[in-house]
Amino acid sequence: MYNKAVTRIAIIEDDETIREGYAYLIDHTSPYQVVNTYASFETAKHQLAKDNPDVILLDIQLPGVSGIDALPLIKKMLPQVYVIILTVFEVEKTILDALANGASGYFTKNTPSAKIIDAIKEVIMGGGPMSPNVARTVIRSLQKNFDSPLTKREAQILDLISKGKDRSQIASELFIEVETVKTHVKNIYIKLNVNSKADAIKIAKANRLI
Amino acid sequence: MYNKAVTRIAIIEDDETIREGYAYLIDHTSPYQVVNTYASFETAKHQLAKDNPDVILLDIQLPGVSGIDALPLIKKMLPQVYVIILTVFEVEKTILDALANGASGYFTKNTPSAKIIDAIKEVIMGGGPMSPNVARTVIRSLQKNFDSPLTKREAQILDLISKGKDRSQIASELFIEVETVKTHVKNIYIKLNVNSKADAIKIAKANRLI
DNA sequence: CACAAAATCCCGCTTTAGGGGGTATTTTTT
DNA sequence: AAAAAATACCCCCTAAAGCGGGATTTTGTG
Numbered sequence: 001m002y003n004k005a006v007t008r009i010a011i012i013e014d015d016e017t018i019r020e021g022y023a024y025l026i027d028h029t030s031p032y033q034v035v036n037t038y039a040s041f042e043t044a045k046h047q048l049a050k051d052n053p054d055v056i057l058l059d060i061q062l063p064g065v066s067g068i069d070a071l072p073l074i075k076k077m078l079p080q081v082y083v084i085i086l087t088v089f090e091v092e093k094t095i096l097d098a099l100a101n102g103a104s105g106y107f108t109k110n111t112p113s114a115k116i117i118d119a120i121k122e123v124i125m126g127g128g129p130m131s132p133n134v135a136r137t138v139i140r141s142l143q144k145n146f147d148s149p150l151t152k153r154e155a156q157i158l159d160l161i162s163k164g165k166d167r168s169q170i171a172s173e174l175f176i177e178v179e180t181v182k183t184h185v186k187n188i189y190i191k192l193n194v195n196s197k198a199d200a201i202k203i204a205k206a207n208r209l210i
Numbered sequence: 211m212y213n214k215a216v217t218r219i220a221i222i223e224d225d226e227t228i229r230e231g232y233a234y235l236i237d238h239t240s241p242y243q244v245v246n247t248y249a250s251f252e253t254a255k256h257q258l259a260k261d262n263p264d265v266i267l268l269d270i271q272l273p274g275v276s277g278i279d280a281l282p283l284i285k286k287m288l289p290q291v292y293v294i295i296l297t298v299f300e301v302e303k304t305i306l307d308a309l310a311n312g313a314s315g316y317f318t319k320n321t322p323s324a325k326i327i328d329a330i331k332e333v334i335m336g337g338g339p340m341s342p343n344v345a346r347t348v349i350r351s352l353q354k355n356f357d358s359p360l361t362k363r364e365a366q367i368l369d370l371i372s373k374g375k376d377r378s379q380i381a382s383e384l385f386i387e388v389e390t391v392k393t394h395v396k397n398i399y400i401k402l403n404v405n406s407k408a409d410a411i412k413i414a415k416a417n418r419l420i
Numbered sequence: 421c422a423c424a425a426a427a428t429c430c431c432g433c434t435t436t437a438g439g440g441g442g443t444a445t446t447t448t449t450t
Numbered sequence: 451a452a453a454a455a456a457t458a459c460c461c462c463c464t465a466a467a468g469c470g471g472g473a474t475t476t477t478g479t480g
Contacts, residue, residue, distance in 0.1 A: 024235075025227075153426075164407040164411040166466060176427085179431090180428050196467090197467080198374040198379055363457095376436090389459055392438090394457095395438085395439085407439095
């Protein structure tokens with residue numbers, strides 16, 4: 001695929017302005033060819049195999065079958081295709097779902113066309129391009145899952161502490177006893193090797209634990 | 211000008227992809243006509259009077275004379291022209307300078323073309339469109355200057371409180387006495403009409419005072 | 421299922437931070 | 451010169467913070 005004369009692109013995006021805008025710009029950039037554009041997955045699914053795209057730009061917020069749900073179906077039809085997600089959403093879970101389902105890249109819709117074209121190039125070369133905000137979110141969530149010594153509850157409580165809440169406020173907000181909050185705080189301090197609110201907040205923020 | 215057959219647009223923007231992308235899309239939208247595009251103010255300045263545009267899309271980061279410096283010159287040449295700023299910068303001062311110098315609108319470059327076209331329409335009608343981020347920045351800075359009841363020192367102290375610092379830590383960090391910090395805190399509470407750290411932080415963050 | 425990890429809860433103890441109220445002096449700004 | 455901001459000190463009291471211990475229940479994963 002690396003040495004094909006042209007890279008075939010398909011776009012599935014319901015907003016006509018965005019769809020045609022990207023299509024025009026990509027189609028006028030060598031060696032890219034926009035083989036088809038669709039406003040929904042339903043209209044795309046019967047054509048996609050024939051289109052045989054190398055790269056699909058896929059919107060998340062599609063009418064009918066969402067981009068997230070469409071992803072595994074697309075990968076089943078075209079196992080070797082590279083999918084680049086286009087979306088206005090930057091919600092952590094959506095992003096991770098998309099990546100888990102086999103998306104190769106992830107961009108928000110405010111991304112300039114030039115960046116998208118670079119992304120197509122990168123994705124063909126095996127890279128995983130994504131917009132800085134998204135990258136940051138992904139990295140942060142990965143760090144949260146793997147690097148954080150704090151449990152979810154502990155991170156949650158430390159976050160509330162960082163908002164200036166005291167133990168009784170935290171307790172009632174989380175529907176638990178003050179004593180439980182105390183225990184969590186004690187464990188947080190032990191884990192972070194500190195002995196005050198301010199230090200815990202500083203360490204946690206520096207390490208993006210909260 | 212409201213009733214002219216076409217609205218004449220000029221674009222001054224050094225990035226060719228962005229310039230041609232916007233030009234293409236705007237030119238293909240009735241009743242807009244892109245009369246000329248330039249990569250710098252130097253190349254534009256001798257032509258602009260002849261072009262006689264109704265609206266100019268102006269980049270800030272131009273080679274040579276910057277967009278900010280070009281603005282007053284443009285307004286001198288074409289006093290009635292509407293200028294919409296395009297930029298990647300969202301820095302408060304730059305934005306306020308541009309608006310103070312007579313820009314009618316302000317957008318960052320990730321703005322979809324459709325929004326730009328809407329903006330041209332609005333600007334012709336006398337509106338002052340800007341992208342949400344920019345609007346937020348402007349509003350925030352206006353609020354900071356005019357609405358904030360807190361003095362600089364008070365805002366600074368409240369910020370340290372929001373970081374979990376206690377009074378003695380704040381005192382030594384600012385090289386003042388704990389009692390002085392107490393006084394500031396008291397005044398903050400009075401001004402914000404609260405009586406606890408958590409509430410002060412909440413109010414201050416909601417009103418972007420810190 | 422079984423084991424570990426996480427989350428929950430409780431007691432006693434000491435220190436100190438936080439908040440209320442009041443007053444006053446020195447800078448800085450206008 | 452007057453106003454606004456920043457500085458500093460006093461007393462009082464409560465509740466929060468932090469330290470030490472121990473215990474149970476829930477959840478998750480092999």
